[in-house]
Amino acid sequence: MTLSPADLPAVRGALLAWFDRAGRPLPWRVGPEGGRDPYRVWVSEVLLQQTQVARGQVYFERFMTAFPTVQALADAPIEAVLKAWEGCGYYARARNLHRAAGVIVREGMPTTYEGWRALPGVGPYTAAAVASLACGEARAVNDGNVRRVLARLHGERQPTQTWVQARADELFDPARPGAFNEAVMDLGATTCTPKTPKCGECPLQAWCTAFASGYPAAFPAPKERAAVREIHAVALLLGDAREAVLERREGSLLGGLMGLPNEVVREGETPEKALARLAERLGASVTGELGTVTHTMTHRHLNLTVYGGLGGPPRSRVSDAALSRLDHKALGLWERRQDSLFAGA
Structure with a gap:
C-alpha cells in the first residue's frame, strides 16, 4: 500500500475528525484554536520534552501556580524557579525558561516561529508548536509521536528528521494548524503507541502501510541507543x-x-x-x-x-x-x- 498525494485530503480529514471527537482535554489547551495563551503553551511544551503527560499535568499546574505570568517568571530568582521545577529533571530547561522570560519581558512576546526560535533554549519543535498553537502559524511539528505515526502510515523503517518533516509538511492542514499538530501528537500518544498500537481504533487504518503489513509495531525500526x-x-x-x-x-x-x-x-x-x-x-x-x-x-x-x-x-x-x-x-x-x-x- 502506498499513500498517494490524492489520499492526503481524506487522511487529513479523518485525522482531524478523530481529534475533534477524541482530543485530550489538557490544562494548557485553553482558549480558541490557534489562539491559545502563548505563555501556557510554551511552558507546557518545554515541560513535556522529557516528561510524560500524566506527570506533566501535575508539574504544569504547580509551575503555573508559582509563576502565573511571564512577568512573574522573569522576576523570580532562579532558585525559586528551580524549586518549582523540582522533580521534572533536565534542569537546563528551567534555566532556559527563566532566561527566555527575561527576554520576553524586555522585548515582547514572540508572534512568529522565528521569534520563538530566537529565545534561549527554544528549538525547532518548540518554536513550531507554540507558533501554531498560540499564533496560528502554519508550521508542522516534528517530534517522536509524529515520527512514529508518519513512519507507519508510509511504511518507512528508517525515517530521518528531514523525511519526517517533509511528510508532516505534505499532510499538514494550514487551515487548522494547531489542531492538526495536536491531532498527530495525540494519535501517537494514545493510539499509535510504540509497542502495542491500537490499530482497531485508529482513524488512519485504511491508509496505513504498517497496518497492512501485519506488523505495525515493527515501524519505525528501533533507534540505536548510546551505551549507558x-x-x-x-x-x-x-x-x-x-x-x-x-x-x-x-x-x-x-x-x-x-x-x-x-x-x-x-x-x-x-x-x-x-x-x-x-x-x-x-x-x-x-x-x-x-x-x-x-x-x-x-x-x-x-x-x-x-x-x-x-x-x-x-x-x-x-x-x-x-x-x-x-x-x-x-x-x-x-x-x-x-x-x-x-x-x-
Whole structure:
C-alpha cells in the first residue's frame, strides 16, 4: 500500500475528525484554536520534552501556580524557579525558561516561529508548536509521536528528521494548524503507541502501510541507543533530612540545584579513598554507611553510596532548597533508618 498525494485530503480529514471527537482535554489547551495563551503553551511544551503527560499535568499546574505570568517568571530568582521545577529533571530547561522570560519581558512576546526560535533554549519543535498553537502559524511539528505515526502510515523503517518533516509538511492542514499538530501528537500518544498500537481504533487504518503489513509495531525500526555509562560516587549526609550540609551542583543537567556533598569514585581508586577525600574537603568525619541509591540520567547510571557524618560546614534548611530526585532518594535513606530505629519502640 502506498499513500498517494490524492489520499492526503481524506487522511487529513479523518485525522482531524478523530481529534475533534477524541482530543485530550489538557490544562494548557485553553482558549480558541490557534489562539491559545502563548505563555501556557510554551511552558507546557518545554515541560513535556522529557516528561510524560500524566506527570506533566501535575508539574504544569504547580509551575503555573508559582509563576502565573511571564512577568512573574522573569522576576523570580532562579532558585525559586528551580524549586518549582523540582522533580521534572533536565534542569537546563528551567534555566532556559527563566532566561527566555527575561527576554520576553524586555522585548515582547514572540508572534512568529522565528521569534520563538530566537529565545534561549527554544528549538525547532518548540518554536513550531507554540507558533501554531498560540499564533496560528502554519508550521508542522516534528517530534517522536509524529515520527512514529508518519513512519507507519508510509511504511518507512528508517525515517530521518528531514523525511519526517517533509511528510508532516505534505499532510499538514494550514487551515487548522494547531489542531492538526495536536491531532498527530495525540494519535501517537494514545493510539499509535510504540509497542502495542491500537490499530482497531485508529482513524488512519485504511491508509496505513504498517497496518497492512501485519506488523505495525515493527515501524519505525528501533533507534540505536548510546551505551549507558556506570558512575559510582560517595556522598556525606552531615545533618539529617531537615537540615544538612548542601552544595550547589554544576553542569548542564543539575546545574544550579543543591545537593549532598559528593565525590565521584575515580577509575582505579576505591570508594573508601573517594570518601576520605570528601571528608577531608569538608572537614568532617564519617560515622557509618546509610545505604546506596541509584538514578539514571541521559545515558548515565549513577550509583551513590551515602554515609552519615559529623562536623563540616554550616547546615541549610532542606525544604528551602531545590534538590534533584537523586538527592531526595539519598535523604530517604536517613528517614528509613530513623523509622527502623524506632520501629520497636
